[in-house]
Amino acid sequence: MKVRVGVIGTGAIGADHARRLSKVLVGAEVVALTDVNRENAEKVKANLGLNAEIYGDGHELIAAGDVDAVLVTSWGPTHEEYVLAAIEAGKYVFCEKPLATTAEGCRKIVDAEIAHGKRLVQVGFMRPYDAGYRLLKQAIDDGELGEPLMVHCAHRNPEVPEAYITPMAIQDTLVHELDVLRWLLDDDYVSAQVIFPRTTKYSHSKLADPQIVLLETAKGVRIDVEVFVNCKYGYDIQCSVVGEEGVANLPEPVSITTRKEAKLSQTLLTDWKKRFIDAYDVELQDFIDGIKVRELTGPTSWDGFAAAVASDACVKAQETGQVEAINMPPRPPFYG
Amino acid sequence: MKVRVGVIGTGAIGADHARRLSKVLVGAEVVALTDVNRENAEKVKANLGLNAEIYGDGHELIAAGDVDAVLVTSWGPTHEEYVLAAIEAGKYVFCEKPLATTAEGCRKIVDAEIAHGKRLVQVGFMRPYDAGYRLLKQAIDDGELGEPLMVHCAHRNPEVPEAYITPMAIQDTLVHELDVLRWLLDDDYVSAQVIFPRTTKYSHSKLADPQIVLLETAKGVRIDVEVFVNCKYGYDIQCSVVGEEGVANLPEPVSITTRKEAKLSQTLLTDWKKRFIDAYDVELQDFIDGIKVRELTGPTSWDGFAAAVASDACVKAQETGQVEAINMPPRPPFYG
Amino acid sequence: MKVRVGVIGTGAIGADHARRLSKVLVGAEVVALTDVNRENAEKVKANLGLNAEIYGDGHELIAAGDVDAVLVTSWGPTHEEYVLAAIEAGKYVFCEKPLATTAEGCRKIVDAEIAHGKRLVQVGFMRPYDAGYRLLKQAIDDGELGEPLMVHCAHRNPEVPEAYITPMAIQDTLVHELDVLRWLLDDDYVSAQVIFPRTTKYSHSKLADPQIVLLETAKGVRIDVEVFVNCKYGYDIQCSVVGEEGVANLPEPVSITTRKEAKLSQTLLTDWKKRFIDAYDVELQDFIDGIKVRELTGPTSWDGFAAAVASDACVKAQETGQVEAINMPPRPPFYG
Amino acid sequence: MKVRVGVIGTGAIGADHARRLSKVLVGAEVVALTDVNRENAEKVKANLGLNAEIYGDGHELIAAGDVDAVLVTSWGPTHEEYVLAAIEAGKYVFCEKPLATTAEGCRKIVDAEIAHGKRLVQVGFMRPYDAGYRLLKQAIDDGELGEPLMVHCAHRNPEVPEAYITPMAIQDTLVHELDVLRWLLDDDYVSAQVIFPRTTKYSHSKLADPQIVLLETAKGVRIDVEVFVNCKYGYDIQCSVVGEEGVANLPEPVSITTRKEAKLSQTLLTDWKKRFIDAYDVELQDFIDGIKVRELTGPTSWDGFAAAVASDACVKAQETGQVEAINMPPRPPFYG
Incomplete structure (x- = not known):
């Protein structure tokens, strides 16, 4: 009953979250990856020994039937689009900051999530x-x-x-x-x-x-x-x-x-990476655990908008x- | 490729390690339990929702074909016997302190392990x-x-x-x-x-x-x-x-x-339990990780003997x- | 060769400085006291066993031939007047804060001191x-x-x-x-x-x-x-x-x-009195020592003005x- | 009414105590000095601007009519002799450690002081x-x-x-x-x-x-x-x-x-000298203050013996x- 996660954007933070989900945390597996640079996604797959599909873009990944939840760790300006698509698809989505590059974009996400009727989004504020x-x-x-x-x-x-x-x-x-x-x-x-x-x-x-x-x-x-x-x-x-x-x-x-x-x-x-290193584990485990009980409790779209x-x-x-x-x-x- | 673990003794520390293996750490699953009080083992199984067999005693558990590694968390005076049995069966064994109640008992374990030719034992010193x-x-x-x-x-x-x-x-x-x-x-x-x-x-x-x-x-x-x-x-x-x-x-x-x-x-x-709470996770993960690469690096039988x-x-x-x-x-x- | 000091105002801080000068610090003696409440000055004289004259007011005290230096520890609104009188008399003067109740008053003191041609004033900033x-x-x-x-x-x-x-x-x-x-x-x-x-x-x-x-x-x-x-x-x-x-x-x-x-x-x-208790000793000793070498180095009239x-x-x-x-x-x- | 002090031994610690008594503390003046090296005593006198007599040895200094109290800061092996002489003369004496180089020597001082009938000795333990x-x-x-x-x-x-x-x-x-x-x-x-x-x-x-x-x-x-x-x-x-x-x-x-x-x-x-620098001032002031009220309260001969x-x-x-x-x-x- 593992949560099957797709990762959109396999740069530094995306690769690290993929490692976290597959090697450190419990209850999740990475089943899908995509990156603007496909080779990058391939490399992450190989390094972590993942049994994951590589998709052409985030929308394909979101649409994949075996993807339960999405991590948006791509370039900031693409976050809004992918989070909206995930909501549209009714899938849980963890989005690294910023939720969107504008307050207006964040608001759209809030509105979409409210329209959907259930919390699907967690924003990557780890503190x-x-x-x-x-x-x-x-x-x-x-x-x-x-x-x-x-x-x-x-x-x-x-x-x-x-x-x-x-x-x-x-x-x-x-x-x-x-x-x-x-x-x-x-x-x-x-x-x-x-x-x-x-x-x-x-x-x-x-x-x-x-x-x-x-x-x-x-x-x-x-x-x-x-x-x-x-x-x-x-x-x-x-x-x-x-x-x-x-x-x-x-x-x-x-x-x-x-x-x-x-x-x-x-x-x-x-090195800032070490300061909140434990918090990254906890936040992502909380996202996975929230999905399992169908109730996210971490930072919301509204927090991202605020x-x-x-x-x-x-x-x-x-x-x-x-x-x-x-x-x-x-x-x-x-x-x- | 999860390490399949059997837990001998499901008192406080045994139950806690079973929780750790099944809910916190990666790469392991609890497939076998035993306790002098069988009801206790049943309760742990139920509480953690484990898909595990309950055995009549530690020797049966050690002998079980699907048990890759054993946790000895029973009453101290029984440790020596179960650790020796695990070595005899060529299975990895994590033994809570004391390794044995006498130095002589520890020495027997050391000798058995050396005779076996490969490290199988990790002692539960978490500091x-x-x-x-x-x-x-x-x-x-x-x-x-x-x-x-x-x-x-x-x-x-x-x-x-x-x-x-x-x-x-x-x-x-x-x-x-x-x-x-x-x-x-x-x-x-x-x-x-x-x-x-x-x-x-x-x-x-x-x-x-x-x-x-x-x-x-x-x-x-x-x-x-x-x-x-x-x-x-x-x-x-x-x-x-x-x-x-x-x-x-x-x-x-x-x-x-x-x-x-x-x-x-x-x-x-x-509360002493909180002081080294993270260390318990790390030691047991280290045991699991060591099994996967077939090379334990934690506290040895020799350390238990010393x-x-x-x-x-x-x-x-x-x-x-x-x-x-x-x-x-x-x-x-x-x-x- | 002791510096002979007159104290104008023998309330809490004046009495404490009189004690300091006569019991703790070296190189000074209290030879003159005055207070709006003469009994108060009498009491300080008696408590400390001082061999000091009691004057009718600050101006008489400043004019006394055996007073080398003046401490102004009276009610704030009277500071300016006494400090100016001390400068007029060419006497060293230690004035508790405020130097004057207005910036204009402080400036008058600065101008008088410059006109006198030599630093005579130390302001009671102890930090x-x-x-x-x-x-x-x-x-x-x-x-x-x-x-x-x-x-x-x-x-x-x-x-x-x-x-x-x-x-x-x-x-x-x-x-x-x-x-x-x-x-x-x-x-x-x-x-x-x-x-x-x-x-x-x-x-x-x-x-x-x-x-x-x-x-x-x-x-x-x-x-x-x-x-x-x-x-x-x-x-x-x-x-x-x-x-x-x-x-x-x-x-x-x-x-x-x-x-x-x-x-x-x-x-x-x-209790704020304890926080800078040592600093009070040092500042007043510095005032006495400065008089002896005819060169004050503590907080100036200009500092009081600023x-x-x-x-x-x-x-x-x-x-x-x-x-x-x-x-x-x-x-x-x-x-x- | 100052306590008139004679200093026996004007090496580093003796010179420092002479400075302390004349420049920092209240109620004392250094009126007599002696040192095995007379020039050394002369130099301390000059440096501190003391109005003090230089004596040929400690016994002459102790005998001097205007010496109320003695500081023994000479070479350790001479302490016992000078402290005993001071007790004999009924004079207060502050002795740097050791009070004597042997427990027996300390005991002699204790006995002499008890025989005298009144505490005269303070040992230089500053902690x-x-x-x-x-x-x-x-x-x-x-x-x-x-x-x-x-x-x-x-x-x-x-x-x-x-x-x-x-x-x-x-x-x-x-x-x-x-x-x-x-x-x-x-x-x-x-x-x-x-x-x-x-x-x-x-x-x-x-x-x-x-x-x-x-x-x-x-x-x-x-x-x-x-x-x-x-x-x-x-x-x-x-x-x-x-x-x-x-x-x-x-x-x-x-x-x-x-x-x-x-x-x-x-x-x-x-630098060890800085660690207890304030304590030296306090101990010696306590000695002076004790003399004034004819009741020493600092470390005793008995403490030195112990x-x-x-x-x-x-x-x-x-x-x-x-x-x-x-x-x-x-x-x-x-x-x-």
């Missing part, structure tokens, strides 16, 4: 599956901190390539905070402002780095997120929730503590230097 | 599979600390039942350090001494608690392990390796950091108050 | 004398962090009385950050913005608590300071400097680490909700 | 004046940890000169733990054992380094102290008290926390490899 964030959410939900009032965050990367430009600090980097903080606070954003500190000498002319994004939620919580993608020293995710009764901080990644050369130190990560709306407002705030409103329509009852 | 200990070992093996000179450890439990008496501090508790420190240091013990501090008021008349066990290795490393099983405050495993160039400590378990009521605090575990020899000497040292020699024969080339 | 901030400044000045780009701060008090209202979050609380961050960064502020998160239920109608103050410096450093004066859990001062090469955080106050009741914890302070100008802009920003410019004239060469 | 140890003692005395059962300590130096040989690990290094742990636990030692781990390659032929000293107290507390004086990485003092209800650890020295080059780190000290008795037993245990008894006579009521 809600991270053990640290889960402990933080539990502390909030248990009332240990009282009502949250502020959240201070930092999202730091050691460096980014030349192709990474100013709006990507929102679209590629901040988007993870946009998702996870909504979930953490069970709240929606109402405004955004972006502040540009002096730029690090390690950045380039098309990238203002670091940036500080200020968000306000419907409940009045104020969030500041430092996005600093050429911080040099490591991949570092900080999150501190300040509530009426106390403050809680996200754990540092596990490390031995070393005393050497006049330093008491812990190792920090430099992230897109907030992201658009933040990019606008980058450009205008002003406080920009974030206008989210009310959450449809469908998304509970 | 070498813990992420923290692995980081510690890597630091040692990479030479970051220089040659190890001393190891300071603590093994603390919040409390133990009345049935837990003085020698169990060695046999049930210290035995984990006896195994993991040999692996960590790649060394053997040569002597043991036990010191009895003032006993905590939370202990009872048959249990000297805490105890401090002093070990010396062949390379001259000195180890002290505080075993304190009524420490009240939590389940706490400490390990600090002091080398010529520096010192490294095992990480604390992951926790958020909270500021509340004039305290900056992290939560400590109180733990038994050291454990016997420590119990003797408890009784005599003297430094007791630990006489390990040289490691057979069979065990690399 | 630059705190060991933790000094380590932070040293790391910055040694280039360990690269150029500073951002500073994230928090200033949290467990609670405040009813009389504490919204602008006091700037004037009484933030003012310490306004001083210490200028010193830490060797920089001046150019703009301020104040953000109001949802108010804690522990505040009252006249106090918006918490607040987040955003500052920009001439060099482009961006600072955010959370001011939260009813945080319940403790008196907590946080400061994190993010530079091009790394990040450094102010130390937590010294505490033993305790493992108890499933918590690994350190004690946080709840704090007042920034403070005024922050209060305005509280009212307007807008980004407000902070217009500091160029630093006179007199203040190096 | 009970350290803020960290005080917090630890307070936690014990407040019952926060329950009854102490074990203490785990480490005393690590980066390196020692060639002249430092095996018994000095006890006499010069462990002696500080021997003093502070008696005070911390309010207990006496009854036995000692010394264990020699493999020696670090950074040691030399006359020094077994590291060593582990095991102590037992009258109340049954078991103490292990790792003494490692070529640990390379820093000067590091660890102390962990394990009680019936919880565990408390000495704080690390104050440091900023830095994130840089993939490390989250704090700076460790390498340290000597324990130290002798530990050196014997180094030599015999056996558990050696520590036979302390009962504490005379004179020492409360």
Whole structure:
């Protein structure tokens, strides 16, 4: 009774998810692959020793009778089309971020899913599956901190390539905070402002780095997120929730503590892939498990849409230097 | 091509391993169960929805043609007999500690395995599979600390039942350090001494608690392990390796950091089951993966024998108050 | 050769400084006291066993021939008048914050001091004398962090009385950050913005608590300071400097680490007086030592003026909700 | 009303205490100096600008009419003689460790002081004046940890000169733990054992380094102290008290926390002089303050004697490899 999965797009993340489904997780098997570069799909099939069909494109794969669920890990601009096709076919679909490149595209998916009448889509936001964030959410939900009032965050990367430009600090980097903080606070954003500190000498002319994004939620919580993608020293995710009764901080990644050369130190990560590596397993297992009981519980299309709306407002705030409103329509009852 | 596993003994740990094999890990299926209490085996089968045969005893299960590998999770005194039977049948066997209740019994298993000519046995010592200990070992093996000179450890439990008496501090508790420190240091013990501090008021008349066990290795490393099983405050495993160039400590378990009521605090575990919960998954997956490539790499019969020899000497040292020699024969080339 | 000091205002802080000068520090003696409530001065004299004259008011005290230096620890609105009188008399003067209740008043003092031709005034900002901030400044000045780009701060008090209202979050609380961050960064502020998160239920109608103050410096450093004066859990001062090469955080106050009741914890302070208690000794000793060599090196009138100008802009920003410019004239060469 | 102090021995520690008394502390003045090398005393006098007499030897200095109290900071073997002379003259005397080079010598001082009828002697054990140890003692005395059962300590130096040989690990290094742990636990030692781990390659032929000293107290507390004086990485003092209800650890020295080059780190000290630098001020101020009220409260002759008795037993245990008894006579009521 394994869930038979087809993977659309077998680049780095697609290949990794295929490995995960076939070698790490339980209850799934990869039965179908496709990629714009067919050889790539062949290679993944061979490397993983999969008993899978290679399809000419995503639509063929979605249509295949033995495909129960689809992973959309292709190039971002193709996500919307494939997710819509999967919904059309009544198949479960796990879509890596972004759900669509525009808020409008996300909204179409939401509408299609509601029209279908049942949740079929899970968006690949993995942080809600991270053990640290889960402990933080539990502390909030248990009332240990009282009502949250502020959240201070930092999202730091050691460096980014030349192709990474100013709006990507929102679209590629901040988007993870946009998702996870909504979930953490069970709240929606109402405004955004972006502040540009002096730029690090390690950045380039098309990238203002670091940036500080200020968000306000419907409940009045104020969030500041430092996005600093050429911080040099490591991949570092900080999150501190300040509530009426106390403050809680996200754990540092596990490390031995070393005393050497006049330093008491812990190792920090430099590779983002390692920071949430366990969370990727958990999120995808959750998708498979959800399919089995016919009830997905992970990040929804609506969450993908919310992230897109907030992201658009933040990019606008980058450009205008002003406080920009974030206008989210009310959450449809469908998304509970 | 799944490894077909039979589980002998479906008590707490056996049932948990059966769940792990069938619901968490990949590459295995539970096809056979047995328990002194047949109803217990039936219940596990039902709870996990297993497609498994229930056998009258371990010998029948071992003999079954569709059983590729055996898990021995029955009552300790029966381990030796079932492991020997599995070797006799040429089947892979994962045996929970103790491998046998006497060093002599362990030695018989070692001899049988060598006579068989191929490693078939993995002993259920899970700490070498813990992420923290692995980081510690890597630091040692990479030479970051220089040659190890001393190891300071603590093994603390919040409390133990009345049935837990003085020698169990060695046999049930210290035995984990006896195994993991040999692996960590790649060394053997040569002597043991036990010191009895003032006993905590939370202990009872048959249990000297805490105890401090002093070990010396062949390379001259000195180890002290505080075993304190009524420490009240939590389940706490400490390990600090002091080398010529520096010192490294095992990480604390992951926790958020909270500021509340004039305290900056992290939560400590109180339940030992949670401390190495991930390690159980990794050790058993490693057993399954080893079977697939026909080469086990986890804790060996020899490791089980070494733990038994050291454990016997420590119990003797408890009784005599003297430094007791630990006489390990040289490691057979069979065990690399 | 002791510095003979007169204390104007023998309330809590004046009495404490009198004790410090006579019982803790070296090189000074308290020879004169005055207070609006003469009995209060008498009591301090008696408690400390001082051989000191009691004067009718601050002006008489300043005029006394045997008074070498003056401490102004009277009610805030009287500071300006006494500091100006001390300068007029050519006497060294240590003035508790605020130097004057208006920026204009501070500026008058600056002008009077420049006209006098020699530094006579030290303002009672103690944080630059705190060991933790000094380590932070040293790391910055040694280039360990690269150029500073951002500073994230928090200033949290467990609670405040009813009389504490919204602008006091700037004037009484933030003012310490306004001083210490200028010193830490060797920089001046150019703009301020104040953000109001949802108010804690522990505040009252006249106090918006918490607040987040955003500052920009001439060099482009961006600072955010959370001011939260009813945080319940403790008196907590946080400061994190993010530079091009790394990040450094102010130390937590010294505490033993305790493992108890499933918590690994350190004690946080709840009383602000204890947080900088050592710094008070160091700042006043520095004042005395400076007098002896006729060269004060502590916080200047100009620093007091700068704090007042920034403070005024922050209060305005509280009212307007807008980004407000902070217009500091160029630093006179007199203040190096 | 200043306490007029004479300093016998103006080497490094004597000169530093003279500076402390004249420049840092209150209530004392240095009025007399002597040194085997008179020029040395002259130099200290000149450097500190002291108005002090230089005497031909310690006995002349002790006899001087204007000397109220004596500091014995001369070569160790001369301590006993000068302390006895000071008692004979009825003068307060602060003696750096060792009080005498033999337990017998210490006992003579104890007897002389008792015969004199009033406490005159304070021994220069500074750790009970350290803020960290005080917090630890307070936690014990407040019952926060329950009854102490074990203490785990480490005393690590980066390196020692060639002249430092095996018994000095006890006499010069462990002696500080021997003093502070008696005070911390309010207990006496009854036995000692010394264990020699493999020696670090950074040691030399006359020094077994590291060593582990095991102590037992009258109340049954078991103490292990790792003494490692070529640990390379820093000067590091660890102390962990394990009680019936919880565990408390000495704080690390104050440091900023830095994130840089993939490390989250704090700076460790390498210079022992900095570790207890504040404690030196506090201990000597306490001596001066005690003289003023004619009641010394710091470490007594009896404490010096106890340290000597324990130290002798530990050196014997180094030599015999056996558990050696520590036979302390009962504490005379004179020492409360």
